[in-house]
Amino acid sequence: xxxxxxxxxxxxxxxxxxxxxxxxxxxxxxxxxxxxxxxxxxxxxxxxxxxxxxxxxxxxxxxxxxxxxxxxxxxxxxxxxxxxxxxxxxxxxxxxxxxxxxxxxxxxxxxxxxxxxxxxxxxxxxxxxxxxxxxxxxxxxxxxxxxxxxxxxxxxxxxxxxxxxxxxxxxxxxxxxxxxxxxx
Numbered sequence: 001x002x003x004x005x006x007x008x009x010x011x012x013x014x015x016x017x018x019x020x021x022x023x024x025x026x027x028x029x030x031x032x033x034x035x036x037x038x039x040x041x042x043x044x045x046x047x048x049x050x051x052x053x054x055x056x057x058x059x060x061x062x063x064x065x066x067x068x069x070x071x072x073x074x075x076x077x078x079x080x081x082x083x084x085x086x087x088x089x090x091x092x093x094x095x096x097x098x099x100x101x102x103x104x105x106x107x108x109x110x111x112x113x114x115x116x117x118x119x120x121x122x123x124x125x126x127x128x129x130x131x132x133x134x135x136x137x138x139x140x141x142x143x144x145x146x147x148x149x150x151x152x153x154x155x156x157x158x159x160x161x162x163x164x165x166x167x168x169x170x171x172x173x174x175x176x177x178x179x180x181x182x183x184x
Contacts, residue, residue: 001131002138003182004042005148008055009034010176016090020083020114020146026055034177035062041179042140045069049131050142051078060142070140077127080144084114106168107161121164124150132184145174155182 009030013019044067050060052074064072086094094112102109107118124147131139141151146167153167174180 001136001184003131003151003184004138004140005151005180005182006038006042006059006140006142007145007148007174007176007178007180008051008053008059008142011055013088014090016092018083018086018089018091018094018112020080020087021053022087023053024055026058030176031059031062034059035066037177038063038179039066042067043138046138046140047134047136048072048140048142049078049127050074051080051144051147052076053079053144056142056144063140063142067140075127077123078141078143078147080146081111081117081120082114084110084112086112086114107164117164117168118161120146121150121153121160121167125154125160125163128154128184145172148174148180152180152182155184 009026011019011024011026013024042063048060048064048067048070050056050072057074060072064070102111108116110116128151149167149170150163153163153170156163156166158166
């Protein structure tokens, strides 16, 4: 199965803010710009999956209109990581000791008391397992950088803790509105 992973457009939040699973909006012109760039490249008639967070859901709803016969499914397992008390805080306001503790144990530490990377990997892996059982040739997934990194890491078919670490250690170079193709 080919997965075409699309990162949501630029959200209306400063780049210095930790916003993980917070439901931040995207400016309409951002959705229009990303939508226009994707219309010519995404296949039609394939299932479309999306995180229910607005920054993904708004783009997905627009694309479902553009891609004839594409069924749209929202799945909470595609949401970005929950950073707990860190959500919507400026990164510089988060105690250095807490960030260092997370860096020392990327798989298990729960930033801000929220979700750890291993828990996120578990839910993303469950989504992928369900999707692979549907046996589509291709699917488009509108989601977040963290979700894309995990779906890409799952391709290696490593034990889940190793997958979580692989994703956590991978460089974050996924632009807003960009696509990543992964074959399973």
